Amino acid sequence: MTPHDPSGPAGAGSGEAYDPADVAAAERLDASIAAVLDGRVTPGVGDPELDRLAGGFRPVPPASTYAAVERGLRSQGRARSGPRWAAAQVAAAVLGVVLIIHGIGNMVAGEWISTSLGEPYNQHAMVDGGLAFIALGAAIAVASTRRRWLPVAVIVGVPLGLVMGGRGVHEIGVFAWGAMAHGAVGVAALVLLLTHAVGRRYSRRSDREGRI
Known part of the structure; x- marks a missing residue:
């Protein structure tokens, strides 16, 4: 827009000039709105009227855009965290299966186990312990199937597995099958503890890097 713009406002003659002060004010307003839109002026700090004018030129994304971005962030987070926790989930599943097999063995072969260890057989204790x-x-x-449930598997399984593994030491040379069964539980518990610790460590590091 120039002071002698021939395409002036409606009703103005072709030779009528704009007021230079109005032209300068309009140009300053355009520059101020552009500064707000470009981020050179923080909205809410300057003139509220200027913020409202700039808001009319700022497109508002539809709700579907926000939903798509949120889905993308969630899927990206799951993709990053999956491999870190897969080993711990597998270790928890193995520990659970080993304990189930151990319990079934106590219920089915309790008398043979007691005889091999040279201990009196107590069917009631063997069945209850097996259950x-x-x-x-x-x-x-079950806790191994969800990453957020893994702490339950660690809290329940690791202490039990390590104690059982330690108790199996005295069976070495006395009852080989018993030593192997206890040792398997202890090793599975130790692997679960280590993989869970590694998963937590790298998960925290990734979260810190994502916030930088």
């Missing part, structure tokens, strides 16, 4: 092992193993196996 407890099966229940704990099933709980750990």
Whole structure:
């Protein structure tokens, strides 16, 4: 727009000039709106009227755009976290299965186990203990199916597995099958502990990097 723009406002003659002060004010307003839109002026800090004028030129994304971005961020987060926790989930599942097998062995072959260890056989204790092992193993196996449930598997399975592994040491040379069964539980618990610790470490590091 120039002071002698022939395409002036409606009703103005072709030779009528614009007021230079009005032209300068309009140009300053255009520059101010452009500054707000470009981010050179923080909205809400300057003139509220200027913010409203600039808002009329700022397109508002539709709700579908926000939903698509949110879905993309969620899927990206799952893709990043999946491999880090897969090993811990597998270790928890293995520990659960080993405990279930241990419990079934106590219920089915309790008398043979007691005889091999040179201990008196107590059917009631063997059956109850077997049921407890099966229940704990099933709980750990179910917890392995979801990453957010893994702490349950760690809290329940790791202490139990390490204690059972330690108790199997005295069976070495006395009852080989018992030593192997206890050792398998202990190793599975140790692997679960290590893989869960590694997963937590790298998950925290990734979260910190994502916030930078």
